Amino acid sequence: MNSPIRRILVVNGKGGCGKTTIATNLAVAYACQGTHVALLDNDPQASSTHWASLRDTSLPTVEVVAKHERPNMYQTQTFHHRLPQDTEVVIVDGHSNARGRDLESLLRQTDVILVPMLPSSIDIRAGGHFITELLTHRIYRAAPRPVGVIANRIQPNTETHDKLMHFLGCLDVPVVAQFRDSPVYTDAAESGMGVVDMREVRAARKETAQWKRLITWIDAQSVEQAGTTVATLRMKMKPRAAKRKQGENSSTAAEQ
Ligand SMILES: Nc1ncnc2c1ncn2[C@@H]1O[C@H](COP(=O)(O)OP(=O)(O)O)[C@@H](O)[C@H]1O
Numbered sequence: 255m256n257s258p259i260r261r262i263l264v265v266n267g268k269g270g271c272g273k274t275t276i277a278t279n280l281a282v283a284y285a286c287q288g289t290h291v292a293l294l295d296n297d298p299q300a301s302s303t304h305w306a307s308l309r310d311t312s313l314p315t316v317e318v319v320a321k322h323e324r325p326n327m328y329q330t331q332t333f334h335h336r337l338p339q340d341t342e343v344v345i346v347d348g349h350s351n352a353r354g355r356d357l358e359s360l361l362r363q364t365d366v367i368l369v370p371m372l373p374s375s376i377d378i379r380a381g382g383h384f385i386t387e388l389l390t391h392r393i394y395r396a397a398p399r400p401v402g403v404i405a406n407r408i409q410p411n412t413e414t415h416d417k418l419m420h421f422l423g424c425l426d427v428p429v430v431a432q433f434r435d436s437p438v439y440t441d442a443a444e445s446g447m448g449v450v451d452m453r454e455v456r457a458a459r460k461e462t463a464q465w466k467r468l469i470t471w472i473d474a475q476s477v478e479q480a481g482t483t484v485a486t487l488r489m490k491m492k493p494r495a496a497k498r499k500q501g502e503n504s505s506t507a508a509e510q
């Protein structure tokens with residue numbers, strides 16, 4: 255059956271703000287609730303792919319597709335063709351240098367955008383510029399879609415946290431989740447896990463509510479915005495001519 259596919263892009267021009275951490279943990283949070291989730295590793299550094307290689311097969315499945323990898327000469331390079339048929343959610347781990355055409359193609363294939371941000375003045379400044387760039391991007395303006403900021407590595411009740419929240423309050427973009435600065439994230443990254451997998455760890459359990467909150471926000475966004483299926487996505491991506499046409503026509507409903 256063709257189930258609606260939701261495409262979530264995790265992106266920020268700043269490296270180290272937590273894109274891979276958010277993408278992998280969100281994928282796990284979906285997988286743990288029984289959703290068929292695929293993680294698309296858009297970063298040439300392939301951190302999500304490495305994370306997946308560490309993941310125990312007994313844990314809920316997260317399919318990982320490395321965009322920059324061509325598995326063998328007979329397999330298509332178009333990553334959409336490599337998504338499992340039953341995929342319900344695709345999470346894209348966008349890389350920090352996503353600019354110009356790269357950002358353009360990421361935006362075309364996205365229903366919901368998540369922008370992780372760290373609470374330092376350098377990151378707040380860079381994040382602000384990135385969000386402005388995003389909201390004024392012609393592809394985005396042609397078809398605006400939900401954008402949520404994620405405050406990452408927060409230390410509640412500190413001055414930097416207050417500063418971040420004040421800055422974020424001035425943006426026209428909601429803060430949809432806040433994740434603590436906790437070693438549990440490093441532990442998860444090093445074992446191919448997400449914090450939602452780690453039910454026996456108290457610090458991980460404390461984070462679970464925020465992951466649920468994030469999924470609730472994503473799921474509350476219009477299903478119509480997602481408005482496509484893996485099958486239609488594949489069909490539309492198949493012929494080269496159709497693909498080229500899609501590239502020219504940035505605001506086609508199929509791409510939004
Ligand atoms: N909430 C967090 N608490 C602690 N460490 C974190 C947290 N989020 C990210 N990190 C760590 O910060 C580093 C950079 O995160 P990463 O997700 O790789 O960033 P990006 O993909 O944006 O470059 C990694 O070592 C990661 O484990």
Ligand SMILES: [Mg+2]
Pocket residue numbers: 273274275297301
């Ligand atoms: Mg990364």
